[in-house]
Amino acid sequence: MMSKDQAKPFRDAHTDRAATQDAPDTPQTRAPAYKLAFADDEFLCRDELRPVRLQLELLKPELMLDEAGINSTIVLFGGARIPEPAKKETARTKALADLSSFYDEAREFSRLMTLKSKESDGKENVIVTGGGPGVMEAGNRGAIDANGASIGLNIVLPFEQAPNEYVTPELCFNFHYFAIRKMHFLMRARAICVFPGGFGTLDEMFEALTLIQTGRMQRVPFLLFGKAFWEGIINWDVLADAGTISEEDLDLFRFVDTAAEAMDLIENWETSSRREEVPGR
DSSP states (O other), X not given: OOOHHHXXXXXXXXXXXXXHHTSOOOHHHHSGGGSXXXXXXXXXXXXXXXXXXXXXXXXXXXXXXXXTTOOOEXXXXXXXXXXXXXXXXXXXXXXXXXXTHHXXXXXXXXXXXXHHXXXXXXXXXXXXXXXXXXXXXXXXXXXHHTTOOOEEEEEOOTTOOOOOTTSOGGGEEEESOHHHHXXXXXXXXXXXXXXXXXXXXXXXXXXXXXXXXXXXXXXXXXXXXXXXXXXXXXXXXXXXXXXXXXXXXXXXXXXXXXXXXHHHHXXXXXXXXXXXXXXXX
8 A cells, every 4th residue: 555655755845945045155055036935925015915815715624624623614704893791881883882782692592502513523513604703703702612623714804803702722723815715604604693793793694695696605594683673774665675685585584583583583584584473475
């Protein structure tokens, strides 16, 4: 039987990168041109290398999640500014403070879903968040409450915070490109849960809904936590009445207010119908 070393007869990249660090110090070896291309940060950050960086950012989390054996995820989108109830006095507005109950609902939902995930040895239904504060923190924290793992997909921002302390370290990723990050949110999604939030949450929600609406993504349970909030900022029925979306598109998602409701709907998604919630439509 061929050994692992025999199956790879060429010198590996790690060996050559280490060898260049011990090269004689000469004008030639100090020149930027001499650096190995894959070990040259300045080269990799050139504008012309953007396609390569996009590919790397797609590949790294994909390979590491595959290596961790994670087959499916439960996506939590939601606002970074929503505080936990014990700290709601720190909220910048009373409205944000009033939304703090959704921190606890996100945490409890994540706890319940992680308990379910552990039935498959943590390979299915793994919680994934943006890895930041607010609702994202609550999601990762709920997984810890159930002694389980969770994923965090951070992105570099001018005012970026460190990943929240509850993300499983080996499943904590950082992104430069929003588009690639959003792909990773949805590539393994078995359900999508959207909590109150701002522009970022709206962007994530509408992109996911558009992919499902247009058939570019398989339909999955799609839950909007906080019916009053979502109906207050978006008049869904006006969109349908105007014909800019179809009446059937209103059936792509459901409203919930509690973690228990969400768990029940995910379990019984195929038999549920939004039209039952809206008399006269």
